[in-house]
Amino acid sequence: MTDTTIFGVDVWDGHHALGRVDLTWEGGLITAVTPSAPGTPASGLSLIPGLVDTHVHLDTNAITGKADRSWGIITPPEERSLHVLAHAQRAVRGGVTTLRDLASESSPFAVSRALDAGIVDGPRLYGAGPVGMTAGHGDLFTPPHYPHRPATADSPDECRKLVRTWARAGAESIKIYTSGGILSMGDKVTWRNHTDAELAATVDEAHALGMLVAAHSHTAEGIDRALAAGVDSIEHGTGMTPEQMRILAERNIPVGPTLLIHERLEAGAEGIADDAREKSAEMARVRGNRLREAGQAGVRFVLGTDANGVFTSFGDQMEEVRLMAQLFGWDAERALRAATSDAADAINLGALVGTLRAGMAADFVVIEGRPWEDIAELDTDRIRAVVARGRVQAGELPETVA
Template sequence: MNLKWTAALAACVMLASPSGAETVVVTAAQMVDVLAGREVAKPQITIVNGRITAVGHQGDAIPEGAKRIDLGERTMLPGLIDMHVHLTGDPHFSGYTGLEFTDNFWTVVGVANAKRTLEAGFTTVRNVGSANYDDVALKQGIERGYIAGPRIVPATYALGSTGGHCDATEFPPSITTSTVNIANSPDEYRALVRKVHKYGAEVIKVCMTGGVLSKGDSVGAQQLSYEEIKAIVDEAHMLGLRVAVHAHGTAGINDALRAGVDTVEHASLADEESFKLAKSHGAWFDMDIYNDDYILAEGAKNGMFAESLAKEKMVGLKQRQTFRAAHAAGVKMLFGTDGGVYPNGDNARQFAKMVEWGMTPLEAIQASTKSAAEALDKTADVGAIAVGRYGDIVAVDGDPLRDVRLLEHPSFVMKGGDVVKRP
């Protein structure tokens, strides 16, 4: 085929695509309208070429030739969003047990976890930390159709300080470990922000305090100075990126908020000042209040360090109490689970915990849809069943506003108009 004919054929395909675009009409008994905060009876959703073109009611006109999907007595919701996952993590290999594998083993783990997460109803995730730019690789593979998975907002490496939560602290000095994500001054952090952005980061993740799973640090101890986190935030915002900060300890949380971070991950020991700072700066709390159950039940048998289990016992209940207090204080809240610390695909188990600790089912659902889309700055694309957004739909057998645990077992999942899971 000569070049002239190839170009002509391509032009014909582009011209034909609007009229030949696939049209899908989805109906159900009811729909959770997360924008209006109510349920709608007998909805009818029209999706053309992956995007929603009409949100109406059964009985409205249906485009000629449309493919019809009737979900019967089920309730449909927008595709869910998890704002804190590690798709390349597997909690069954904790502590030193992960050293049995080659570096690229974790990419393969990510392929399996991406599929599992999507089938669980999470059509968008924010991956806040992975080695070797694996989350970018997964995103590229999903977007090009090689593997199944959710839309990914990648952070690439989580940035941290020498000896901190995001450094490798498990080894003696004789073993050299990678420091590609480690910095120790404002200028060094500015350079790291530019580097990870260059290689695909769409959000910047920073380890501001110690953590549960890191060895040799205090879970609440601050690990970056105010000047360092301010440099990161300024650089990221200049590049149009948002900043997610891992922070358990009070001082680190509050310095990060003063510096202008966009989301605080974990936020376990936040206090009243933290709540005031978050509200005044418009920041979100993204609190993983389910995985305490998994860590304490399964961590020891998975090889988790004894000190990590001790730290979780110290901070887990306090984090849930902080969640309740932050919600009551009016702090903006997100749905983020730390998938990878517990098995990816079980993300929806957190909904029940959010309700147990103060939210209504609707608020918990909005945290993983409407609010998450706002925090991602992607309200044109995801987070609601609304005209113009992707045809991302989840359906459950029953009413999730009465029993939020129904979301743990979705019977139908659609991403961009394509059916991922059927009843």
């Protein structure tokens, strides 16, 4: 195994700019980040850490890119795994080197193992096992009368058992629901989803097994219940109140705002079902300026797109980061941290990814411009190469490489 060095590149390391440096890696790890020697020709390129998307859904049709509620039901898991891999590889070509699939089942777990083993190339992929109730948001992605359904849990003991089942399957996190959803069928956003005792049992068991808990929630009541249960992140956070903003900022709890997908749903995205369209319009009235206020109040927003290959594509993550900067009034560095080092820390991967320094993963993007100075330069059209696990996943490394 030999090392590789890129000479004379401007590096932003996940926290701040380092100036012109030489970056060396061997295998999958960075071995040195050193100032370039005087006279080293400038490459004209920059390096930033690969993006970390804390909330995606890979198990959709990677061919059509269209909403199809029947596809996951009629397509066997062996075939779905290939679509999961295709989505993951599209994401890495867009500069995303770490993904958390936030409601996994057998296919994403299988692909994650194949990626880790080096059988196929692609990003790092981590799975979260969903723990939802009968007639809850997770359950109602399957038509109500279809007999073959994903696992649900309807008592504290069943919740504990399902958490343990996901731990056995290799889940890194657990996803719970404290409100209904928009794209699920037949429920209402205001539905409670699980009792307090069920939530408490789920969170307690997940934490006992070393797993984070992410809470899907669109309502203020749901956010209150998630906070009371001790979750590790809030997903969406649509209806958060000023008091909840204060608590979230004080506790430094990460929130995945999923901005693009909601903008597109609210704009009437093609293929959205009538019931989802109505629920999305209802949420648009609730959202208003709340997320903007939350960003200004210091809520810890991190990159979480809810990308599913339909309403938000794998490759839209840089657009999401630009939108976060615009909505929250952030400077470019604050937005980049939310998509790299802070996002990695939010899912307990801060010691591996999201920062470019010796001993960290060789996961980075070679890009034209300096996006930490101008977030408009964080654009997939500017990507020259993407490296993940120390291997070139897309594009070509610059000529100043040895």
